[in-house]
Amino acid sequence: MKISFTLNGAPTSLEVDPTERLLDTLRYRLALTGTKEGCGEGECGACTVYLDGLPVNSCLVPIYQVRGSTVQTVESLDPAGLRPLLTSGATQCGACTPGVSMTACWIRDHPELLATHTIRELLAGNLCRCTGYDGIVDGIGATLEAGA
Amino acid sequence: MKLLLPESRAEALAMLARTPDAVPVAGGTDVLVHWPTRMAEHDRTYLDLSPLGDLKGVRWEAGELVLGGLATYWDVIRDPRAAQELSLLVHAARQVGSVQIQARGTWAGNIVNASPAADGVPALMAYDAVVVLESVRGRVEVPLADFYTGYKEMHRASDELVVAIRVPRRAYALQRFVKVGSRRAQAIAKVGLALTRSAAGWRVVAASVAPTIRRCPALERLLADGAPLRSPDDLLPAIDQDVTPIDDIRSTAAYRRQVMARVVFDALRAS
Numbered sequence: 110m111k112i113s114f115t116l117n118g119a120p121t122s123l124e125v126d127p128t129e130r131l132l133d134t135l136r137y138r139l140a141l142t143g144t145k146e147g148c149g150e151g152e153c154g155a156c157t158v159y160l161d162g163l164p165v166n167s168c169l170v171p172i173y174q175v176r177g178s179t180v181q182t183v184e185s186l187d188p189a190g191l192r193p194l195l196t197s198g199a200t201q202c203g204a205c206t207p208g209v210s211m212t213a214c215w216i217r218d219h220p221e222l223l224a225t226h227t228i229r230e231l232l233a234g235n236l237c238r239c240t241g242y243d244g245i246v247d248g249i250g251a252t253l254e255a256g257a
Numbered sequence: 258m259k260l261l262l263p264e265s266r267a268e269a270l271a272m273l274a275r276t277p278d279a280v281p282v283a284g285g286t287d288v289l290v291h292w293p294t295r296m297a298e299h300d301r302t303y304l305d306l307s308p309l310g311d312l313k314g315v316r317w318e319a320g321e322l323v324l325g326g327l328a329t330y331w332d333v334i335r336d337p338r339a340a341q342e343l344s345l346l347v348h349a350a351r352q353v354g355s356v357q358i359q360a361r362g363t364w365a366g367n368i369v370n371a372s373p374a375a376d377g378v379p380a381l382m383a384y385d386a387v388v389v390l391e392s393v394r395g396r397v398e399v400p401l402a403d404f405y406t407g408y409k410e411m412h413r414a415s416d417e418l419v420v421a422i423r424v425p426r427r428a429y430a431l432q433r434f435v436k437v438g439s440r441r442a443q444a445i446a447k448v449g450l451a452l453t454r455s456a457a458g459w460r461v462v463a464a465s466v467a468p469t470i471r472r473c474p475a476l477e478r479l480l481a482d483g484a485p486l487r488s489p490d491d492l493l494p495a496i497d498q499d500v501t502p503i504d505d506i507r508s509t510a511a512y513r514r515q516v517m518a519r520v521v522f523d524a525l526r527a528s
Contacts, residue, residue, distance in 0.1 A: 110260070127258050127260045128258050128292075128299050130289060130292060130293075149290075149291055149292070149293065150290045150291050151286060151289075151290060151354065151357065151358055152354075152443050154355065154357055157357055160360075160361075163331065163356075163360040164356055164357050164360065165357050165360050165361050166286075166357045166358070166361075168289065168292075169285055169286045169289040169290070169357075169358075169361065170285060170289070170361070171282065171285050171288070171289060171303075171305075173260055173262070173305055174282070174285060174305060174307045176307075176308075177308075212356070212357075225334075225340075230351070230442070231356055233355045233356070233441070233442030233443060234354065234355025234356050234357040234358065234442070234443065235355075236443070
């Protein structure tokens with residue numbers, strides 16, 4: 110089937126197999142390999158992308174539901190905005206980092222969420238087995254302060 | 258895989274009437290778990306609900322909150338009135354998976370997936386929510402408390418679609434939602450409880466301790482009678498009438514029974 114959507118700001122149309130997940134289309138048809146597959150069951154968040162502005166697990170999005178939507182991947186992030194995560198030691202082996210970066214930037218861009226949520230709750234869908242989360246949470250905190 | 262792509266609710270219902278074995282897909286979070294390895298399911302027919310704009314979001318009416326058939330957990334979490342008036346919906350939604358799941362998962366999907374460990378269903382049931390089903394044959398409303406007939410069995414014919422969930426607006430003297438899992442996020446309930454008290458009476462709804470989410474009539478009677486409760490053990494006779502916990506990969510029957518008593522006792526004491 111042919112689908113059209115907006116990918117990282119650019120209109121995109123391509124032929125896909127309807128059994129594909131958004132994750133598969135991004136990695137294997139569009140060569141956007143920044144988005145990683147970890148668990149394949151919506152637990153780890155390594156495959157996090159924005160779908161119509163909200164972070165989602167691209168392993169749980171059927172490609173046919175992306176028709177007409179807006180998708181942003183880790184490739185769309187401004188590397189300069191990730192500097193606080195680097196400085197705070199938020200990354201070690203790197204497997205979770207694309208997903209963590211997506212959720213981190215979403216929190217940074219929506220500080221109003223912190224009226225009801227903690228950074229840790231918003232980040233609960235991104236598992237990291239190396240850093241113990243303190244560096245990640247500190248990095249997001251620093252990003253928010255820089256933006257405030 | 259056969260894929261049906263309706264553009265309107267009427268078209269979706271007509272397709273479902275012609276192809277009753279089609280699987281309606283709302284947010285996809287249940288359908289796609291470990292999808293690449295579930296080859297047998299790739300041969301089924303799927304009905305994509307995502308273009309049906311009139312099923313999206315939530316609507317406040319004078320006497321009720323109406324959750325559309327595609328309303329997500331995140332829709333409710335971000336609705337300030339929900340937190341004020343029907344706070345269990347927000348508490349339950351925030352216990353579902355993570356933001357990434359909350360952004361896609363739907364209340365209607367939680368109902369028809371019919372997991373005995375669902376998070377959204379107990380909160381809805383404790384509020385006397387009503388499931389609104391539509392098919393080409395017409396519209397049916399079923400109280401959620403009567404919706405399930407057995408494990409993964411329910412009052413939904415294969416040509417019917419959940420188009421809305423109606424939640425009455427009432428003044429509540431007490432509202433509690435408790436989920437006991439291995440972790441605070443990304444975990445499935447070992448025991449779940451939603452408890453409310455209003456002019457309509459007590460509602461005690463239990464999850465993960467029976468083949469379906471269910472109300473607990475013996476506990477509700479016990480609370481209505483107002484007998485003093487000295488310890489969680491005083492609740493066990495009623496619990497044994499209401500639920501049938503089992504040993505499974507997540508917990509044991511004995512643990513669930515004890516924890517349910519303590520969770521109910523604590524929820525009452527905290528009030």
